[in-house]
Amino acid sequence: MKTIFLDETDSTNNYLKSHCNELCDQTTVTAQRQTAGKGRMGHSWADSSGMLPFSVLLKDPVEPQNISARVGLAVCETLENALLRKFSVKIKWPNDIILENHKVCGILCESVRFGECLNVICGIGVNISQSEDYFIGAGLPNAGSVLSLTGEVLDRSTLLEEISERVIFRSKMPFKECFEEYKSRVINLGREVKIIRKNTEKTAFAEDISENGCLICRDENGLFEVNSGEVSVRGKEGYI
Numbered sequence: 312m313k314t315i316f317l318d319e320t321d322s323t324n325n326y327l328k329s330h331c332n333e334l335c336d337q338t339t340v341t342a343q344r345q346t347a348g349k350g351r352m353g354h355s356w357a358d359s360s361g362m363l364p365f366s367v368l369l370k371d372p373v374e375p376q377n378i379s380a381r382v383g384l385a386v387c388e389t390l391e392n393a394l395l396r397k398f399s400v401k402i403k404w405p406n407d408i409i410l411e412n413h414k415v416c417g418i419l420c421e422s423v424r425f426g427e428c429l430n431v432i433c434g435i436g437v438n439i440s441q442s443e444d445y446f447i448g449a450g451l452p453n454a455g456s457v458l459s460l461t462g463e464v465l466d467r468s469t470l471l472e473e474i475s476e477r478v479i480f481r482s483k484m485p486f487k488e489c490f491e492e493y494k495s496r497v498i499n500l501g502r503e504v505k506i507i508r509k510n511t512e513k514t515a516f517a518e519d520i521s522e523n524g525c526l527i528c529r530d531e532n533g534l535f536e537v538n539s540g541e542v543s544v545r546g547k548e549g550y551i
């Protein structure tokens with residue numbers, strides 16, 4: 312595993328996208344500052360000194376279509392271990408990482424094909440040490456950092472190394488083998504949810520996860536599957 316440390320880049324995902332052909336499988340890149348960090352669904356991802364941004368390059372991973380679920384699981388496991396199992400770390404489907412009911416980490420997986428090879432870029436932004444006031448000032452009341460939510464100080468480089476290793480480990484496993492663990496962490500299951508697409512919003516009951524990672528919901532017309540693509544899922548009344 313190789314790690315590249317940058318002072319500044321627009322986005323660590325973009326960096327790997329443009330350099331993936333000359334980089335080895337399992338390369339991680341991190342930066343002190345991201346000037347144009349990207350979030351899911353075309354949103355931007357704010358930079359701050361307490362946030363650890365990095366991306367891991369995976370060449371031809373097992374089942375690339377649902378890699379983000381396994382990345383989410385890898386982040387949960389690592390954070391829980393780092394916090395000495397005093398806290399449980401959950402997933403708001405599909406892959407927002409939740410600690411003490413706040414989003415503590417976001418994940419954006421992107422892929423680029425080069426000939427026969429599918430390069431998958433797993434972008435991870437962990438909120439390590441921003442203050443509660445920072446999130447309120449930034450208009451992000453549902454987000455928090457490991458420090459603001461638990462009082463624990465985690466070492467950036469140790470976390471970077473441990474999450475990257477765990478992502479690589481999980482990326483080699485078929486989703487089937489991670490399925491029960493992933494499912495047990497999904498906080499929306501058994502709750503009323505709001506499914507938000509660009510201009511539409513629909514309420515349903517989140518019943519289960521399918522074997523390919525879709526959220527299985529029920530409404531008055533019966534069961535239907537929600538694909539993680541361009542959708543955000545929230546609680547009926549609030550964030551979760």
Ligand code: BTN
Pocket residue numbers: 321322323324325345347348349350351352354356363364365366407416417418419434435436
């Ligand atoms: C989200 O929850 O919307 C996903 C956020 C992903 C942010 C990380 S930070 C490192 C990597 N580089 C980016 O531009 N985005 C991801």
